[in-house]
């Protein structure tokens with residue numbers, strides 16, 4: 001018996017015209033399992049991913065001179081008559097085939113060739129059209145491994161401008177092109193997949209249909225066709241942005257509909273904590289806290305982003321918001337991405353909470369056995385009003401007595417799902433997401449949608465600027481001397497070594513080797529901390545640096561987030577050119593927290609590219625995290641800025657945020673308008689937009705149409 005599909009259910013399945021695009025690449029003609037696998041790794045698991053794999057270059061094969069006029073090094077398409085085959089005498093020599101046209105002779109040259117194959121492709125006496133790079137060898141023209149060999153009647157197929165695609169090792173360009181052609185052949189007809197975009201917009205921008213835009217993007221005829229500013233690429237980027245904005249808006253609307261609770265505290269506890277803190281809040285802190293409290297007091301669930309540079313005072317704001325929840329008799333939790341950071345939040349919050357008699361529980365992965373059970377019990381009974389921890393907070397075994405506010409210090413390390421999981425630990429939990437990576441406004445919008453956001457754009461008073469200098473690595477000895485002088489006067493030094501090629505092992509070696517070399521000079525005043533140390537080892541290393549005899553700490557990027565050591569006044573960053581600007585900014589934020597002048601030395605390789613030089617220059621010129629983020633975006637593009645891959649945030653395939661920012665605003669407004677008019681996407685246009693969501697695999701948002 002077949003199950004009946006209700007019309008409602010039908011709204012939640014992928015539209016049929018898209019089926020062929022969501023098959024595996026192995027279903028394409030001429031693509032066997034081995035190449036299918038390479039295609040999946042290169043572009044993605046579905047045929048549609050090949051459509052998004054756009055060319056990055058082109059080869060013009062229209063130049064078709066007589067052999068005698070083919071210049072050395074030029075790509076030519078030549079019509080030749082095959083003369084004789086000269087198989088090699090030994091394996092090191094090439095297989096040579098002599099050819100000619102009316103103007104002269106040409107040799108086709110093949111290494112490690114199979115004679116039977118060549119005889120079939122290039123039988124003596126036949127006329128063939130060959131295309132490839134012509135080289136003159138002792139004056140005689142030859143072409144090694146032509147890119148194309150076709151019969152005369154097929155010459156038009158190759159005598160054109162050919163797109164060049166990013167490749168994977170082991171994947172022949174021809175195979176990739178065949179696969180992409182196959183994918184293009186599966187574009188649904190416009191009748192079956194009607195356009196979802198606004199006709200007025202299409203007209204204003206001079207855009208073709210989606211199908212035509214996809215085809216055009218794969219058919220560049222001049223270098224200008226490869227730019228993100230072409231009509232075809234803008235159209236595709238817009239579609240991706242519209243899908244993104246629509247999905248975010250759907251999630252957001254569903255969330256807003258969920259009932260929150262009114263959390264209006266009496267200010268008793270937060271006033272006490274502030275008094276214990278001993279400093280007045282900065283204006284930016286006051287403003288942000290006001291915005292947060294207004295959200296908490298409203299009956300909807302809060303979902304707010306608190307953005308603030310390193311050291312801008314987010315933790316204090318978070319604590320005061322958490323105490324507002326506690327004042328109503330509920331609990332509040334703070335989740336940090338790493339153990340170190342969780343401990344550091346505890347170091348700030350613990351004493352202030354103690355001063356007003358509020359209990360804090362700590363839940364991290366490191367706590368086991370009885371300690372963990374005891375902490376969980378205090379959370380479950382409500383004895384601990386404040387809870388600080390890592391991912392361990394949203395594990396199944398953790399029950400809250402009455403969680404009302406969850407603060408997530410995420411640094412882009414938590415995915416949307418984890419965020420939601422913590423939100424589900426209580427009824428109508430308000431969410432505050434903190435990030436220390438200043439994000440350009442455009443990216444805030446693409447990654448968080450219409451999330452309400454507060455910015456701490458002002459630092460607590462008394463901060464000295466950090467003086468930043470760039471130094472070529474061949475002056476390492478001078479740097480070591482300068483560092484020694486600082487250590488002699490009681491200052492502490494961070495020495496950061498980069499991740500080498502994403503390899504944990506190599507990463508370790510670099511830091512290890514540097515620590516060993518520096519130990520030879522400074523003895524046991526040198527410490528080492530890296531990502532593969534156990535939690536307790538890390539704590540011990542940090543502690544020796546903060547309070548003990550270690551004055552120079554060699555570190556991998558584990559210190560990027562959080563750590564606070566007021567006596568640290570110098571930061572040396574090796575191979576600074578390999579870091580992103582946002583990361584350099586984060587690292588630099590670790591120093592200059594005390595009252596002494598602070599220095600950041602960016603050690604870089606000799607012979608930097610102009611782009612690398614420009615990036616380091618930005619670091620020298622400003623300490624404003626928001627400005628640095630905007631520059632980073634301009635210089636590197638959006639994917640890199642957030643490290644979308646590691647964060648689990650959706651990566652864009654067709655959007656180049658530096659070039660398409662104007663489209664983002666249009667897409668956001670359009671998504672809003674569409675949902676105002678048709679909140680459940682039920683209209684005809686709504687159905688088209690659902691297809692768009694499926695096309696860009698944002699269909700997870702569709703379930704929010706029901707969940708509301």
Ligand code: ADP
Pocket residue numbers: 279280281282285308309310311312313314315316317348436460461
């Ligand atoms: P973030 O979490 O944004 O990096 P923190 O909240 O850890 O910043 O604050 C950084 C440092 O500044 C801490 O030592 C904190 O005690 C201090 N601080 C925060 N707000 C103020 C303020 N209004 N006045 C003085 N010091 C402050």
Ligand code: MG
Pocket residue numbers: 314315562
């Ligand atoms: Mg902090």
